[in-house]
Amino acid sequence: MELIIPITGNVKHAITLDPTVWIFDDRRIDLDEFFSEDFVEKDEMEEYKERMGKHWSREIMEGATYPPTLKSEKRFEKDKMLSSSFGIVLKPFIHNAVPSANATTFTLITKDEKYTYPLEEASNIIFKFSHNGKPLREDGPVHVLFKDGSNQDSPIRYVLAIQVD
Ligand SMILES: Nc1nc2c(c(=O)[nH]1)N[C@H]1C(S)=C(S)[C@@H](COP(=O)(O)O)O[C@H]1N2
Ligand SMILES: [Mo]
DSSP, X not given: OOSOEXXXXXXXXXXXXXXXXXXXXXXXEEHHHHTSTTOOOHHHHHHHHHHHHXXXXXXXXXXXXXXXXXXXXXXXXXXXXXXXXXEXXXXXXXXXXXXXXXXXEEEEEESSOEXXXXXXXXXXXXXXXXXXXXXXXTTOSOEXXXXXXXXXXXXXXXXXXXXXX
16 A cells, blocks of 8 residues: 555646645644534634634733643644544645646545546545544555445545546
C-alpha cells in the first residue's frame, strides 16, 4: 500500500495527495462529530470563534493577560488529534488539480475496483485518513465515506489513485 494518492488524467496539474499531513490541515473534520446530530458547519464555528475573540480581547484590555482557557483548549486539541477519527472533503484537492474544461468525471481506482462519479460529487465525498488517532496503514491510506453517512459501515478502501476524465 502506498501512503500517497496521485490525481492524474484530464487535469492541468497532476498532483499527489499525502494524507499523512492532513492531521495538521484546518479543513480536517472530526468524523464522530460529523456523523452525529450536533455537528456545527465551519462557517458557524468561525462566527462563534470571532465572537469569542472579541470577548477575549475585551478581557485582555480589562487586565487578564491571556484567555484563561487557552492552555486547556490546546491540550484538548492535542488529545483529540491523538485519539479521534478524522477525514477531509475531497473537493478542494480535485479543484487544485484543475480539471480541463471538458472533464466531467473522476474515478477512484482501488486495489480491486474502479468507482466513477461526476466531478460535482467530490463535495459529497470525505476521505477518512485516521481512525482513533491512527493512520489507515493497512487498507487506506484513506477510506471513502459519503457525507450522508450511507456507507459508514462499508467505506471504499485501498484507494490507489484518482483519475479525472
Ligand atoms: N461516527 C463514526 N462512525 C464511523 C466512522 C467514524 O469515523 N465515525 N468511521 C467509519 C469507518 S471508515 C469504519 S472502517 C468503521 C470502523 O468501525 P470499527 O471501529 O467498528 O472498526 O466505522 C465507520 N463508522
Ligand atoms: Mo474506516
